[in-house]
Amino acid sequence: xxxxxxxxxxxxxxVNEGATILDAAKKIGIRIPTLCHHDDxxxxxxxxxxxxxxxxxxxxxxxxxxxxxxGMQIYTNTQKVREARRTILELLLSEHxxxxxxxxxxxxxxxxxxxxxxxxxxxxxxxxxxxxPIDVSSPSLVKDNGKCxxxxxxxxTCAELQGVSALWNTHKGNKTRIETFLNKPMHYVVCTNCGQxxxxxxxxxxxxxxxxxSVWRAIDDPEKHVVVQxxxxxxxxxxxxxxxxxxGVVTGKMVTALKMLGFDSVLDTDFTAxxxxxxxxxxxxxxxxTALQDGKPTPLPMMTSCSPGWIKFIEHEYPSLLxxxxxxxxxQQMFGALAKTYYAEKIGVDPARMVSVSVMPCTAKKFExxxxxxxxxxxxxxxxxxxxxxxxxxxxxxxLSFANLEERKFDSIMGESTxxxxxxxxxxxxxxxxxxxxxxLVTGREVPFRNLNIEPxxxxxxxxxxxxxxxxxxEEWKFLEGAELKVAVAHGLANARKLMKEAEKGASPYHFIExxxxxxxxxxxxxxxxxxxxxxxxxxxxxxxxxxEALPLRKSHDNPEIKMIYRExxxxxxxxxxxxxxxxxYARRNRS
Amino acid sequence: MKSGDKSKRLKEFEExxxxxxxxxxxxxxxxxxxxxxxxxxxxxxxDSGLRGRGGAGFPTGIKWKGAAEAAGGNKCVICNADExxxxxxxxxxxLDEQPxxxxxxxxxxxRAIGATEGYIYLRGEYTFLFSKLSAKCEAWNAIFKEKGxxxxxxxxxxxGAYVCGExxxxxxxxxxxxxxxxxxxPFPVTIGYSNLPTVINNVETLAYTTMIISDGPxxxxxxxxxxxxxxKVFSVSGDxxxxxVFELPLGMTLQEFxxxxxxxxxxxxxxxxxxxxxxxRKNFADTIIGFEGVPTGGSMMLFNSSRSMYHVLKNYLExxxxxxxxxxxxxxxxxxxxxxxxxAIRSGERPLSYLERLRDLARVMSIASKCGLGQSLANPxxxxxxxxxxxxxx
Ligand SMILES: Cc1cc2nc3c(=O)[nH]c(=O)nc-3n(C[C@H](O)[C@H](O)[C@H](O)COP(=O)(O)O)c2cc1C
Ligand code: SF4
Numbered sequence: 013x014x015x016x017x018x019x020x021x022x023x024x025x026x027v028n029e030g031a032t033i034l035d036a037a038k039k040i041g042i043r044i045p046t047l048c049h050h051d052d053x054x055x056x057x058x059x060x061x062x063x064x065x066x067x068x069x070x071x072x073x074x075x076x077x078x079x080x081x082x083g084m085q086i087y088t089n090t091q092k093v094r095e096a097r098r099t100i101l102e103l104l105l106s107e108h109x110x111x112x113x114x115x116x117x118x119x120x121x122x123x124x125x126x127x128x129x130x131x132x133x134x135x136x137x138x139x140x141x142x143x144x145p146i147d148v149s150s151p152s153l154v155k156d157n158g159k160c161x162x163x164x165x166x167x168x169t170c171a172e173l174q175g176v177s178a179l180w181n182t183h184k185g186n187k188t189r190i191e192t193f194l195n196k197p198m199h200y201v202v203c204t205n206c207g208q209x210x211x212x213x214x215x216x217x218x219x220x221x222x223x224x225x226s227v228w229r230a231i232d233d234p235e236k237h238v239v240v241q242x243x244x245x246x247x248x249x250x251x252x253x254x255x256x257x258x259x260g261v262v263t264g265k266m267v268t269a270l271k272m273l274g275f276d277s278v279l280d281t282d283f284t285a286x287x288x289x290x291x292x293x294x295x296x297x298x299x300x301x302t303a304l305q306d307g308k309p310t311p312l313p314m315m316t317s318c319s320p321g322w323i324k325f326i327e328h329e330y331p332s333l334l335x336x337x338x339x340x341x342x343x344q345q346m347f348g349a350l351a352k353t354y355y356a357e358k359i360g361v362d363p364a365r366m367v368s369v370s371v372m373p374c375t376a377k378k379f380e381x382x383x384x385x386x387x388x389x390x391x392x393x394x395x396x397x398x399x400x401x402x403x404x405x406x407x408x409x410x411x412l413s414f415a416n417l418e419e420r421k422f423d424s425i426m427g428e429s430t431x432x433x434x435x436x437x438x439x440x441x442x443x444x445x446x447x448x449x450x451x452x453l454v455t456g457r458e459v460p461f462r463n464l465n466i467e468p469x470x471x472x473x474x475x476x477x478x479x480x481x482x483x484x485x486x487e488e489w490k491f492l493e494g495a496e497l498k499v500a501v502a503h504g505l506a507n508a509r510k511l512m513k514e515a516e517k518g519a520s521p522y523h524f525i526e527x528x529x530x531x532x533x534x535x536x537x538x539x540x541x542x543x544x545x546x547x548x549x550x551x552x553x554x555x556x557x558x559x560x561e562a563l564p565l566r567k568s569h570d571n572p573e574i575k576m577i578y579r580e581x582x583x584x585x586x587x588x589x590x591x592x593x594x595x596x597x598y599a600r601r602n603r604s
Numbered sequence: 605m606k607s608g609d610k611s612k613r614l615k616e617f618e619e620x621x622x623x624x625x626x627x628x629x630x631x632x633x634x635x636x637x638x639x640x641x642x643x644x645x646x647x648x649x650x651d652s653g654l655r656g657r658g659g660a661g662f663p664t665g666i667k668w669k670g671a672a673e674a675a676g677g678n679k680c681v682i683c684n685a686d687e688x689x690x691x692x693x694x695x696x697x698x699l700d701e702q703p704x705x706x707x708x709x710x711x712x713x714x715r716a717i718g719a720t721e722g723y724i725y726l727r728g729e730y731t732f733l734f735s736k737l738s739a740k741c742e743a744w745n746a747i748f749k750e751k752g753x754x755x756x757x758x759x760x761x762x763x764g765a766y767v768c769g770e771x772x773x774x775x776x777x778x779x780x781x782x783x784x785x786x787x788x789x790p791f792p793v794t795i796g797y798s799n800l801p802t803v804i805n806n807v808e809t810l811a812y813t814t815m816i817i818s819d820g821p822x823x824x825x826x827x828x829x830x831x832x833x834x835x836k837v838f839s840v841s842g843d844x845x846x847x848x849v850f851e852l853p854l855g856m857t858l859q860e861f862x863x864x865x866x867x868x869x870x871x872x873x874x875x876x877x878x879x880x881x882x883x884x885r886k887n888f889a890d891t892i893i894g895f896e897g898v899p900t901g902g903s904m905m906l907f908n909s910s911r912s913m914y915h916v917l918k919n920y921l922e923x924x925x926x927x928x929x930x931x932x933x934x935x936x937x938x939x940x941x942x943x944x945x946x947x948a949i950r951s952g953e954r955p956l957s958y959l960e961r962l963r964d965l966a967r968v969m970s971i972a973s974k975c976g977l978g979q980s981l982a983n984p985x986x987x988x989x990x991x992x993x994x995x996x997x998x
Contacts, residue, residue: 057787058931060972071979072971077787092971096934099968103937135961138944138954140937162930181782181930184765186940188930 018084033075033086034062044088045097045126047104047214048163049076051545052531053172059104059163061126063096064088072096098130106137108215109158115216116154120542122214123161142189149197151382152205152221152375152538155190160217162188166209173531175506176325178203190217202328202603204505206321206529207375207399207538220375220539223396224406230367230396231274238367239355240275241347241426242266244282245373245437245534246400248555252548253404253541254414259551261559264419269407270371271420277359280422281370282429284343284350285436285445287577288318289568291594292340292442293450294585296524297489305491311335313500313515313522316442318342320380321529321538323598325505330512331600339595343436344370344377345386347426348393349593354581355426363389369396371403373437373537376529388593399539428573431464431560438553439503439533440469440476443526447480447499448567454482454489464566470557472532472550474507475500477522499524504531607845614846614864621827621835621851623815624698624808630708631747633818637712638751645716646672649813652821653833658684658769658806659876659901660976664813667803670793671717674801679719681710681755682778682797682804685726686762686769689877690923691903694837695807697849699726699733702811707744707757709810712817713803714748714755721800722757725774728764766927770975771796771804773929784929785975808837808902829855832894836902840865842874843908854895859888861904869908872991877903878920879980882913884991913992918946920984928977934969935978941965942985949997956997959989 014029020037027036032055037044048059057077064075067085072093075086087093105127112118147155164181167190171177178201182191192201210218230238251262270278295314302310317323317338326333341349347370352363370377374397380386381394398406407414421427432448435441444466451459459466459480468478477500482492500522502508508527514520530536532549535556560566568574582589637645650665671679683706687695699706710722724737741757748755760778762768768777772786775797796802805813812834816824824834832854840847844865852861862870874882875898883891883898891897907916921943928935945962948954966982973979989996 055787056931057974058933060933060974063972070971074787074974079789095964096968096972099965100933100972103933103941103965106941107937137937137941137965138948140940140944161933162936164931184767184930185924185926185928185936186930187926188936 016080016082018080018082018086020086021088027080031080033064033073033078033080033084036080037075037086037088042088044075045129046076047122047126047161048165050165050168050212051547052212053165053168056164056168059161060100061097063093065090065093098132101127101130101132102137104161105132107140107142108161109141115159116219116222117216121216140186147198148221149199150203150205150221150379151199152378153198153203153207153210154219154221155198156217157189159215160190161215162190163214164190165212165214166190166218169208169212173208173504173506174204174206174529175509176202176204179209204321204324204529205376205379206505208530210375210538211540211542211544220399220401221378222402223378223398224402227369227396227398227406230369235365236367237276237361237365238274238369239277239279239351240270240369240371241279241281241344241351242270242371243344243373243437243534244285244434244556245537245540245552246371246403248437248535248552248559249373249400249540250404251414253401254407256415258548259555261555263559264421265414265417267420267422268417269412269414272412273406273410275369277355277423279347279351279426280429281343281347282433282436283426283571283573284346285433286430286568286571286574287346287594288340288343289432289445289449290574290578290585291590292316292338293446293453295338295340296446297450297454298586300523301491304495313520313525314338316526318436318442319376319527319529320374321376322505322508322527324376324379324601325508325529326512327599327601328603329509330516333512333515334598334600336515337598339597341594341596342377342380344372344397345380345393345596346594348381348386349388350426350577352389352391352393353593354577358425363391366391367395368393369398370394371398371400373400373534373540375399375538377539385596401539401541404541425573425576428571430568430571431563431566432568434560434563435556437534438470438556439528440471440501440526441533441556443469443499443501443524445568446524449569451480451482452567452569454485454492456486463561465557469499469501472546472553474504475502475510497524498522499526501526503528503533505529610845610864614850617852617856617864618850620853623835624702624705624811624837624851628705628815628818630704630814633814634708634711634747635751637715637817638753642672642716642718645712645817648816648821649716652816652824654809654812654816654824655832655895656806657808657812657836657901659689659879659899661895661899664805664809667793667805668713668716670791671719671801671803674794676801678721678800679717680797680800680802681713681717681719681722682774682802683710683722683724683807683810684769684771684774684804685724685730685807686774687727687730687807688766688769689879689901689903690920691841691874691877691905692839692901694839694849694902696727696730696733698807698811698837699730699737703737703740704744705811705814706807707740709813710757711744711748711753711755712813713805713810715753717801717803719803720754720756722755723778723797724757724759725778726759726761728762734759734761765929766923767929767975767977770977773975774804775802784931787974806901827853829892829894829896831896832892836900838900838904839902840904840906842905843870843911844906854893856893857889858883858891858893858898861893862888862906865904866906867908870906871909871911872907872913874903874905874907874916874984876900876983877905878923879977879983881983882987882991913988913995914946914950917984917988917996918943921946924977924981932974932978934973935981938965938969938973938978939981942981946996959993959997963989
């Protein structure tokens with residue numbers, strides 16, 4: 013590759029052709045402030061905070077957008093640059109209703125941090141902030157135009173990473189806004205509630221809808237028995253939200269913290285992740301049997317259904333493929349349904365007195381918990397969904413010194429899980445977990461991958477495909493002898509769309525497809541700590557896989573509590589009770 | 605000067621140039637261009653000293669050379685007929701009366717750079733020109749074909765936003781996207797419309813290229829000054845004794861200009877439309893209309909003592925506040941602050957010293973904005989607030 017040589021603040025630097033001035037500065041440890049720039053997104057060059065001076069040029073250059081060129085002499089800290097940056101920050105603050113003290117993103121706001129860095133204090137421009145009402149229509153997200161600085165990170169996220177384009181920039185000049193189609197409330201558009209925009213919003217313009225107060229109230233109510241479940245990816249994100257380095261596994265401390273916050277039962281969504289594998293694995297094998305042995309039409313490829321952002325996406329965009337979805341509820345909703353039935357009975361608590369809370373790396377889970385059909389226990393199965401970030405807030409509010417907490421174990425029952433459940437948190441994890449179980453079910457042998465690690469479905473490639481040859485099967489699975497099981501994994505809805513286009517035409521070569529709405533899977537979920545970047549997600553994923561390897565049990569069907577629940581309560585996978593509590597149906601939605 | 609003398613003087617000035625509206629056999633000019641080497645065309649345009657007539661004044665020959673040297677089979681020529689600058693209405697007359705000259709210029713450019721596609725991006729409001737120009741394009745397509753030039757032109761209608769006249773926003777608009785200026789580099793000559801190397805020129809620029817090929821660069825160069833060669837078509841409006849479209853040599857002083865179009869009551873001329881510079885009477889004699897002095901895309905607005913410069917400036921700012929594409933901070937918010945700022949000073953909500961703050965803001969906008977719109981706002985703002993401070997503040 014060709015390289016170019018330039019100087020930045022008189023320091024020589026050589027970078028690959030195509031690198032920007034910003035990249036070159038980073039290479040030699042010079043930080044240039046940015047707002048509209050994001051490592052996950054295309055270049056914008058809009059906010060102009062990153063301007064630098066180029067010797068011989070009249071105009072300042074937006075370092076995020078201008079490619080480094082041979083012989084360039086760049087200065088990042090001149091009087092001209094400082095004045096421009098400061099003015100730009102002052103302008104942004106004038107269109108931002110900056111009630112920092114009462115803002116959800118205070119202390120985690122990029123605009124606030126830069127305003128502080130440049131000491132933008134006093135002498136303000138005239139307030140020109142948007143006074144339109146805050147959109148609280150969605151159960152997952154809150155959109156406050158008054159705090160928007162039009163960096164378009166949300167718009168680019170929604171278009172580039174998710175292929176949804178629920179948000180767009182509309183109008184021009186002083187009327188420039190980020191709006192939905194026809195400016196309808198967020199709840200009434202194609203928004204999937206994935207919250208990826210929230211993860212990338214530099215300010216408090218897009219946030220999750222927080223249910224912290226409701227949860228505190230439940231905890232404080234002596235009449236209530238409050239059950240909490242925590243999703244796989246939360247344990248590799250929570251530490252980060254509390255000031256620790258990305259990539260740490262904090263399961264034990266998290267359990268202690270939840271107990272100290274006052275939750276009555278601290279349980280694990282990983283339990284129902286294992287259960288999902290039992291149900292979904294059986295469902296896949298049943299579909300394969302119908303297709304291959306009975307020769308009857310059955311919807312293939314089967315597609316996973318754990319990711320509620322993905323579910324809403326397919327409901328809007330590919331309603332013709334809804335039958336391809338696994339009918340399994342997500343682990344959160346399976347858990348909710350069992351908490352107020354099986355668990356309530358086991359511990360002798362009236363389900364009417366039970367409040368079921370979940371902690372999720374996800375904002376779409378808030379929407380999912382509010383879906384009208386999610387009441388199979390006879391009550392609302394999951395009452396409140398908190399994000400990883402909200403839990404971190406509660407831990408701070410309670411004054412816990414998280415890093416110094418002892419490590420404790422989840423309560424039993426519904427607290428036991430395997431490594432297969434943990435990896436649900438990373439893209440490809442559900443597929444890997446399902447293969448570990450299904451292969452063994454069919455052949456009686458472990459999957460033929462070293463250490464059970466099915467590397468071909470791991471990684472961050474947007475779409476990944478793999479196949480496994482099934483040989484020497486058990487008698488009852490004879491029809492699968494010699495079959496090549498073809499699977500695919502996609503994360504980020506723009507990638508999902510690629511697989512769906514193929515499937516819509518009936519040209520999908522796969523038997524089983526895993527889709528996660530968020531880039532990286534749940535570890536990159538819309539409820540995870542801010543900021544996010546490819547680098548951070550890799551660290552969280554590495555933590556997930558390390559947590560899997562560290563567990564004694566790594567296959568869902570080995571989970572003793574899973575065996576127990578089938579024995580005592582559910583009967584068999586896809587049995588009557590399962591259907592009642594663990595499976596669901598989907599809604600056709602239109603595209604506006 | 606008596607009005608009779610004035611019109612005589614004006615005639616004299618006009619006759620010094622007389623290129624754009626002169627009857628010319630454009631097919632002959634095209635044939636002439638096709639006879640020679642494409643590089644020879646570029647050389648003639650460079651030698652003529654022609655600079656873009658759309659406002660920015662980039663040397664046209666250099667632009668063509670850039671596109672000619674750009675890699676890529678398909679290339680594109682676009683005629684910028686968006687004519688959105690307030691006070692500018694000369695392109696519409698050129699297109700109405702001399703469309704052949706413009707389309708021939710596009711053909712000459714196509715020959716010079718090796719382009720196969722050509723478009724006229726016509727201001728959305730100029731609907732009355734659309735079918736006429738489309739028919740002209742068809743006729744010329746036949747001529748191009750007959751003369752062995754593999755080049756086709758057509759007309760595209762703009763959609764009303766001022767910023768779509770900015771070349772890269774114009775490409776976005778043509779591609780069906782929101783009209784927002786792109787990051788530069790890359791420049792249009794390497795990546796322009798539809799990722800093709802593209803030459804985009806103003807209507808008048810293209811018409812002049814036809815005349816340069818027709819008459820030779822020397823004749824063009826003999827008009828005007830060292831930095832501002834050739835003629836220029838002006839749109840004269842405001843408190844002028846004669847209004848309309850006039851082709852005059854570049855390099856006149858403003859005094860000479862006001863002698864032709866204004867009177868003793870002319871207190872200021874806004875040169876170059878709302879994004880241009882306001883020159884007060886005391887500077888008329890020392891100000892040259894041209895690239896060495898005040899450049900203009902053609903708009904010349906005269907103001908006499910009955911006009912409030914506060915209202916003039918406010919009117920411009922209202923225009924920009926709405927017409928900024930809204931993508932970059934300095935321009936999107938800066939325009940609003942300048943407008944709100946002068947209102948606040950006027951009403952006493954902000955002290956007079958706030959004007960200095962606004963002038964600094966305008967300077968930051970001029971170096972930190974993404975495109976020419978935000979960059980040029982300091983021209984009217986700082987010139988008007990400098991020369992008419994009292995009118996702004998009280
Ligand atoms: C906001 C804005 C509006 C513009 N509008 C026009 C226009 O209406 N017509 C035009 O020819 N150039 C316009 N320009 C200039 C073009 O970007 C470009 O420089 C020009 O078309 C190049 O042609 P020329 O070199 O022949 O002048 C505009 C520039 C800006 C920044
Ligand atoms: S300067 Fe104004 S018109 Fe140009 S890109 Fe920026 S906001 Fe848009």
